[in-house]
Amino acid sequence: QQPVQSPQAVILREGEDAVINCSSSKALYSVHWYRQKHGEAPVFLMILLKGGEQKGHDKISASFNEKKQQSSLYLTASQLSYSGTYFCGTAVFQGAQKLVFGQGTRLTINP
Amino acid sequence: GAVVSQHPSWVICKSGTSVKIECRSLDFQATTMFWYRQFPKQSLMLMATSNEGSKATYEQGVEKDKFLINHASLTLSTLTVTSAHPEDSSFYICSAGGWGGSLESDQPQHFGDGTRLSIL
Numbered sequence: 001q002q003p004v005q006s007p008q009a010v011i012l013r014e015g016e017d018a019v020i021n022c023s024s025s026k027a028l029y030s031v032h033w034y035r036q037k038h039g040e041a042p043v044f045l046m047i048l049l050k051g052g053e054q055k056g057h058d059k060i061s062a063s064f065n066e067k068k069q070q071s072s073l074y075l076t077a078s079q080l081s082y083s084g085t086y087f088c089g090t091a092v093f094q095g096a097q098k099l100v101f102g103q104g105t106r107l108t109i110n111p
Numbered sequence: 112g113a114v115v116s117q118h119p120s121w122v123i124c125k126s127g128t129s130v131k132i133e134c135r136s137l138d139f140q141a142t143t144m145f146w147y148r149q150f151p152k153q154s155l156m157l158m159a160t161s162n163e164g165s166k167a168t169y170e171q172g173v174e175k176d177k178f179l180i181n182h183a184s185l186t187l188s189t190l191t192v193t194s195a196h197p198e199d200s201s202f203y204i205c206s207a208g209g210w211g212g213s214l215e216s217d218q219p220q221h222f223g224d225g226t227r228l229s230i231l
Contacts, residue, residue, distance in 0.1 A: 002154075032219060041117075041204055041222040042155065049217060087154065091216070096168050098145065099206075099220055101155045 001026050003090050005102035012078050012109050020105045022088030023070040031064050031071040032089040032099060035082075042087060045073075075107070083109045114138060115207050117223025124195065125231055131191045132226045134161075134205030140185035141207035145220065146178075149202040161188040161205075195230045202227050 003024045010018050022031060030049050034042035046055050048064035048071055055062055059076045075082055085106045089099040116135045124130060134144055142163045147155040159180055160168040167180035177199075179191040188207075192199055208220040 030216065034222075039227075041225045044219040044221065047217050047219055089220075096160050096162075097143075098157055098160060100157065103154045106152075 001092075002100055003088055003102040005086075005088060005105050007105060008103070009106040010108070012107070014080055014109055014111055015077055018075045018078060018107060020073040020075075020086050020088075020107075021070060022072070022090075022102055023068075024090055026069070026090075026092070028064070028066055028069050028071070028090055030091045031062075032091070033062055033071075033073050034087045034089065034101075035084045036087065036104075037084045045086075078107075078109050080109050080111065083107055115205065115221045115223045117205055117226055119226060120224060121227040121229070123229045123231065126196050127194055128230075129191055129193045130195055130228060131189055132203055132205075132228075134188045134190070134207070134223050136186045136207045136221075139207075141188075142185060144182065144188040144205055144207045146180065146188075146190050147204045147206065149204060149225075155204065158190075161190075163188075192228065195228070197230045200228055200230045 003022050006021045032047050033045040036042040050066045053064045062073045064071045085104045087101045087104050089101045118133045144161040146158045148158050149155050157170050158173045161180045161182040163182045169175045182188040202225050204225040205223045206220040208218050
């Protein structure tokens with residue numbers, strides 16, 4: 001079951017903040033966040049595990065609420081380099097362990 | 112540096128040709144690798160799970176005879192698109208990581224740079 005991301009797209013000016021949400025109808029064991037720039041492979045940002053975890057580095061952080069079956073990615077004081085499509089992935093076991101990705105959130109940062 | 116290498120980066124070929132894409136884990140052994148396909152402005156859709164020394168596991172709707180996967184060593188998986196047609200044109204990406212069998216693993220999946228396949 002594919003996690004659902006919101007919003008689908010965000011346009012910001014440099015320095016503004018953004019929140020990207022990822023929710024699932026099934027229990028979440030871990031949430032993976034990736035950023036993909038056009039024509040390139042996804043780049044790993046962070047993983048959050050059960051336990052109400054919060055993580056962050058630089059101005060990008062994330063939280064995980066397993067009761068609500070959702071995770072949020074926070075980008076503060078956005079930089080031009082933050083532009084790209086953000087995907088959340090949830091680890092599931094469907095015959096085998098695999099990572100299922102949401103539909104993505106396209107983030108555009110304008111000067 | 113890159114931990115997963117994918118080759119080639121792009122391929123343009125005629126309809127009916129078979130194309131092989133390689134995915135290598137560079138500094139770790141990967142008993143499992145994953146193959147994804149991504150159409151423009153869409154998400155990464157898992158095609159199959161490549162298992163070292165055994166048959167690949169294909170997702171529903173993916174033709175196993177069309178997309179042949181071989182995982183002959185702990186560092187190499189190959190995807191062969193057989194008799195490719197224009198509708199097979201897409202961005203194919205592999206991933207590998209240090210999952211230890213737990214859904215709560217904190218080990219990420221690392222992606223190759225992807226292969227852009229264009230069938231004329």
